[in-house]
Amino acid sequence: MKQNELMKLAADADDALKNNLLDKALEISEVISRYNRSAGLAYKGVVALRKEDFDLAEELLLESFQLNAKQHLALANLIPTYIKKRDFKKAVAFGEQAHAAMPKNQSVCINFAAALLQEQSYSKALEILKPHLDLEKPNVSVLSGLISCYRSLFMKTEADEMLVIAEKHFGDKHEIIRLKADTLAERSPVAALESFKAALEKDPKNIATRWNMSLVQLRLGEFGEGWVNYDNGLLPEVGKIGRPLPKLFEGAKCITDMDTIDPEKWTYAVCEQGIGDQVLFLGVLRQFLNDYPKTVLIAEKRFRPILQRSFPELPVHPYGSGPFLSANSEVVNGYVPIGSFQKKYRSSKEDFIKNRQIYLNPDQAKLAKFREILLKKTGADRIVGFSWKGGYWERAQKTKTLDIELWDPIFKDQSTIFVSLQYGEVSKEKEYLASKYKNIRWIDGLDFKKDLDGWFALMCACDEIISVSTALVHFAGAAGRSVHLLLSDRGAPFIWGLEGDTSIAYPDIKIHRKQVSQSNDEFFEGVAQKALTKVRAA
């Protein structure tokens, strides 16, 4: 076949794809395959992608690309294929190559940016999308990508500007209404909820919208519907920013409706998400065990000593136990991700408040030892633990962290010994604080991330804890310790709500909310006065 005839066939295949005539496109691609196997496979891959047969699309497109590394059609379509397969690392890897080969191709850039957004590479995504912004004739995907980038980078003004343009051109599209809701989620949750509901009117089954909406509902205290929507986070459409569960449990039955559990059979309760979320969710464990005594808790090894001490009758197994579940369906119901307990036992604010109690116990011997060492060595009467940064995701870190340089009004209190309870890399802050204060202690040789039991005993050895929102607050809260929780004006996890100075989840947490109108100094002076005055008075 001559080159121009092949080109004509390719144009026909493009036309068929453009008009969504997939069977015709497939027929033409068969012919193309006979003369140019790589090109034929690429077209077949695109058809498979359109038919949502993502495994076949991956297979065909990869083979096409392996046969001819310059097969741009295959390369470009591997990005959306991996996005659909929720394998964002591979989507980014092929996106890099495709972008290098076709830097001006808008759909390549949009897909590449979408993959980058999933991998939290906001600045890079912004760089890719910016050249494609046409203010006269904007593309909805470019705009929504830009809004997501700006929002995640805390560039509020730019996000708002893009949102105005998006609403002007595409205000009735589900995607844009949802983005508006996401943008409003932290600064105006009530308005955000309205937008989420409007978005769902356009696309009632949209899983990602329901998941995002659940976080706003929970923040607003609408626990009943909020926890129901929260279960959308378990679905693959939401991906790893939702509630991804260990692969070892695949193949077993995932239970989200507690009423379907047969109490005569065994049920695995699987810890999920960050360690702080796990502690929060375990607040209902005693009630769950009361209803379903035949429960095995699946948890990280580092958490095991605390759990075994706090729930002595409960079998606590590692994540490696997953295969026992799928192999023993006659004696095991399946597994419940512990976040899904909540909708049965915490469907209102009152449910939280009436069940607010101590449920995690520290190692008393370790606790006593820490107190003895800290008080004896320093001659101080009181110990105050502190932690200034938290969060796993970049965005959460930016929301939660209150830089150590702002804490001066706290540490000025020379009558108190402060103990760092901060996990992770702290060398810079340690150096900074050592140069300014003599009343701060660091426990060397205790890895807070690995030795959770030691860390827990240390925090429980403190008379007071002052901390930003991090796992520490949940552990200390669940142990009934006195905690002063510092929330920035950039938002906070839903469990701390929007107002009030006490926690609905734990017995003794005092919440200090920084107001936008307050300077950092004013905020910390206020905290110091409330938290440390109480220490002195005690």
Add this chain to the structure above:
Amino acid sequence: MKLYDLIKDKLKDPQGVISDNEMCVLNRRDFLYSETSTSSAFLKMFGAERVTYEMYSIVDFVHASVCKIRPPNKVRVFQLSQSMTLPSLAVSALVGDQASQIQVHAPRGIQGVDAKDPFAKMLVQRFETQLNSNLTMADIGNGDVNTIDILFCNASNEAEVSSGLKSFEKVKRGFILIKGYGRNKAPNCGEIILSARLNVHCTLAGFGFTSAI
């Protein structure tokens, strides 16, 4: 003492080490001691975390061998040595209800196992009911096409290994696993192996096995 502790000062930053007091392998990935290891989870349930690396490896091998079993397949375990109770129990726990039937025959009895919690106790109780079968050694290899025969023996007893291998000659589907097969002075039963045209693969962890697939 782990062998690695004796030599670590003489090595240049090995990237992965598997070691116990008899063996040390460098630059290998270890899948058995991690939190996501099913072998490790199984052994922990029975308070057996301190067993040798070989036993971790045996349980893992058992899991790898039985993980695709589905009805109508039936599993029959012939445990020739008391010391092979954990592997037999692993078959029972990991196959679970994925086989139409599991039967266990242990002519020399089983060792006591220390079930650490009620879930583990339930697994042991079920294993004990599977032990109350009418199987005999004469049944090895006489099952139908859906029957999988698994033989466990320990190389510390030469007669046991010889009889195990001899019986395995008749097996149409299944495997024989011999603990301690690679140990110095362990019987290799060369004549039986050769005459039956078998090959017992000896793993680095120490156990040997041969399969009928």
